[in-house]
Amino acid sequence: MADHSSHPLDTLPFDAVATAGHYGVAGTLGVTARRIDGLSIATLAARKGDDDALAEAVRGALGLELPRASRAVFAGARTLIGTAPGRWLALSGLDRDIAGTLRAALGPLAAITDQSDAVVTLDLTGPKVADTLAKGALIDLDPRVFLPGMAATTVLAHIGITLWRREEATWRLLVARSFEAALLRFLVSSAAEYGFELDDRG
Template identity: 45%
Template sequence: MSDLLEYLAPTRLVPEGHYGPEGAAGVTARAVETLAAATLVARKGATARLIVACAAAGLPLADAPRFSAGAGLEAVGTGPGRWLVLAEGVSGTDLVARLAGMASGLAAITDQSDANLIVDVSGEKARAALAKGVTVDLDPTAFRAGDAATTNVSHVGVTFWQKDAATFRFAVGRSFAPAFLRWLTVSAAAFGFALTGTGRG
């Protein structure tokens, strides 16, 4: 299976399509291009106050590697006093402005909409495929909906979280996205892998 993508330049995204045994689709992945993203970083000594301010505006934040959602936003803890926040169907500028209104001067906010590729991974065999490279115990008793981690996958730095019982969401730096998708495709192909959202690569 190591030569599955031998034809593809390493700087190009894996093209959407089906990989592996015909008729099998144990893993599905979708590149999500409709999300705005921003980092929200509490100013020194302001983490607790920032969490209170955002909760009052409808967005619960956990100062931990956890995923939360509210007020039409998703937030995942990426470090102490630091979150990646996503919003569907708005511009990065609009997201930054909205977070600035919530944070009331308690945080630094940076548009990250073009910095990451967001990939949703699901399917009956998703955990088995991800376990081939994710350096986190993905057993359902150890990693559940709402859990998150910032780690390396096949030498690529990622932040990922379990959105619900069926879906893992990955944020991967754009320049490393081809390598991540190449790893994911090779890892998942044995189970039947359906990839969408990447176009022709």
């Protein structure tokens, strides 16, 4: 009888961001996490006034329909996610400064705040993403229920995240920069039984 279970967290320093590599069960890949760099990110809050005018202006600026619920909408490299009533997150791999773009286009209709450095973006792919996230989230992430385009601003292992399903097999989440190491520890620990791979910044 072995003295102790091998656990990937045993060798992972608790105060460092996990390095790229394979964790957990060898030879299988249940979940792959890839850090996505280079996105320009901003929060958008509707000011007092005309919601329809805001929607119209956003349509004009980004070519996207402002989601009125916890949904993600995409067009090209731009994404808009509803995070709360009257609040959205805008992400772009196209604009160098999405906050600036929006500020110029929306004027007094919305308050725009640059958050490009506030969050770390992770893409999660693989057959076991939902099972892994279920170990820390308290919402229904069953792939039959949480369909592509759905989004949630919620907690994962007591860490605030915004999560959405981009495609059938790709989930994306944003986590505050200071929590990146802790969140990766949760992912390493929870996906280890399925085989977990952390990719270099992409």
